Amino acid sequence: MNGLPEKKIQWAISLGCIMYDSFVRFVRELYQTNEDIQLHIPVFTNEDKTTVCDAIDSTFVSSVSAYVGKFEQKLCDFTRSSYVVSVVNGTAALHLAMYLSGVSKKTEVITQSLSFVATGNAILYTGATPVFVDISPDTLGMSPIALSTFLEEHGELRENGTYNRLTGRRISACVPMHTFGHPCEIDKIIDICKRWAIVVIEDAAEALGSFYYDRHCGCFGKLGVLSFNGNKTITTGGGGAMLMDSSITAERSRHLSTTAKVPHAWEFVHDRLGFNYRLPGLNAALGYSQMNSLDGLLKEKRKIAMAYREWANDNGFNFVAEPKNAKSNFWLNTLLMEGKQQRDAFLEATNQRGIMTRPPWNPLHTLPCFTKCLRTELTITDDIVGRAVNIPSSPRMAYQ
Ligand SMILES: *Cc1c(COP(=O)(O)O)cnc(C)c1O
Numbered sequence: 001m002n003g004l005p006e007k008k009i010q011w012a013i014s015l016g017c018i019m020y021d022s023f024v025r026f027v028r029e030l031y032q033t034n035e036d037i038q039l040h041i042p043v044f045t046n047e048d049k050t051t052v053c054d055a056i057d058s059t060f061v062s063s064v065s066a067y068v069g070k071f072e073q074k075l076c077d078f079t080r081s082s083y084v085v086s087v088v089n090g091t092a093a094l095h096l097a098m099y100l101s102g103v104s105k106k107t108e109v110i111t112q113s114l115s116f117v118a119t120g121n122a123i124l125y126t127g128a129t130p131v132f133v134d135i136s137p138d139t140l141g142m143s144p145i146a147l148s149t150f151l152e153e154h155g156e157l158r159e160n161g162t163y164n165r166l167t168g169r170r171i172s173a174c175v176p177m178h179t180f181g182h183p184c185e186i187d188k189i190i191d192i193c194k195r196w197a198i199v200v201i202e203d204a205a206e207a208l209g210s211f212y213y214d215r216h217c218g219c220f221g222k223l224g225v226l227s228f229n230g231n232k233t234i235t236t237g238g239g240g241a242m243l244m245d246s247s248i249t250a251e252r253s254r255h256l257s258t259t260a261k262v263p264h265a266w267e268f269v270h271d272r273l274g275f276n277y278r279l280p281g282l283n284a285a286l287g288y289s290q291m292n293s294l295d296g297l298l299k300e301k302r303k304i305a306m307a308y309r310e311w312a313n314d315n316g317f318n319f320v321a322e323p324k325n326a327k328s329n330f331w332l333n334t335l336l337m338e339g340k341q342q343r344d345a346f347l348e349a350t351n352q353r354g355i356m357t358r359p360p361w362n363p364l365h366t367l368p369c370f371t372k373c374l375r376t377e378l379t380i381t382d383d384i385v386g387r388a389v390n391i392p393s394s395p396r397m398a399y400q
Pocket of ligand 1: 240
């Protein structure tokens with residue numbers, strides 16, 4: 001090798017470092033702190049503390065607490081979902097949503113590979129097998145084109161549903177995910193699935209406060225799922241919820257998540273196999289109070305996103321923008337680098353300087369539990385996974 005290309009590489013690397021320094025300086029200025037800056041930390045108010053104490057004082061800390069219903073009502077009001085059933089975490093919500101929708105052994109569930117492992121795990125809990133289709137570069141969520149191409153090629157609509165001609169198995173559900181809080185093209189996905197008689201369950205775990213055409217994410221499919229894990233937009237420590245329109249489904253959700261116990265003054269009658277999935281009152285109390293902060297948190301998260309967008313535009317970086325017709329909650333802001341090399345150098349430089357940045361999850365089709373699962377070409381998924389980086393997105397109140 002002659003000296004020239006090497007020099008060029010050196011030059012590119014030092015230019016990269018200057019850019020990364022400018023990012024680090026920008027984030028420090030944005031958050032006004034010399035502490036390490038995390039990806040997403042929660043904000044707690046004094047009201048949160050007094051509300052949790054109130055739940056303790058009441059002695060009703062389990063799911064019989066009045067706070068469970070009060071938290072669910074607040075979620076109903078905010079999302080405009082007809083019914084909300086809260087459960088112990090988002091994974092349990094996904095599992096129960098699928099269980100309720102008839103997802104079972106020897107069936108298949110279409111989903112995206114770019115997701116947190118919970119989406120895939122919940123499918124496996126039911127005994128079904130995931131099928132991975134590609135994402136759209138505009139939303140980072142399931143691509144309606146990839147979905148319909150897969151169904152056109154391999155789907156066969158029969159009397160009791162659509163079957164995969166390759167495997168002979170029934171396709172029992174489709175689970176798109178609203179990635180990093182950006183709404184996917186859920187209206188198109190719903191249309192396609194309607195044509196093929198496939199139930200849609202939305203993994204809206206990251207999308208509390210995200211809307212598509214003025215409708216809250218999770219309110220399009222038969223069921224939608226939220227998460228209140230510690231790193232999500234609001235938190236109950238751990239927690240999740242199912243959104244739905246049907247009163248019958250709501251009743252079944254409540255029953256099945258409460259060990260299928262038939263209400264009775266003293267008898268323990270459990271009329272079928274149930275789950276102990278109900279959200280405890282302690283967690284619900286925190287959620288009830290956190291809901292009062294939600295509007296403020298969303299405004300603040302939007303401000304941070306807009307600041308990043310401007311910085312990225314001025315500095316030649318590619319910021320993942322709010323999709324068309326959508327209002328994102330900007331749960332985790334994302335930059336798209338030129339390639340893996342630049343991305344890894346960025347991760348190295350920023351983490352070394354106390355600014356937490358992270359690549360997306362390893363896509364599900366590369367994890368041991370899922371490598372044997374059927375998948376279509378995942379060109380966009382692989383490309384995005386190699387180039388994307390999540391950047392600090394906490395509301396600034398978290399550092400005050
Ligand atoms: C957070 C999350 C979940 C649920 O996670 P829990 O920790 O079980 O609440 C599910 N799917 C996605 C995509 C998530 O980000």
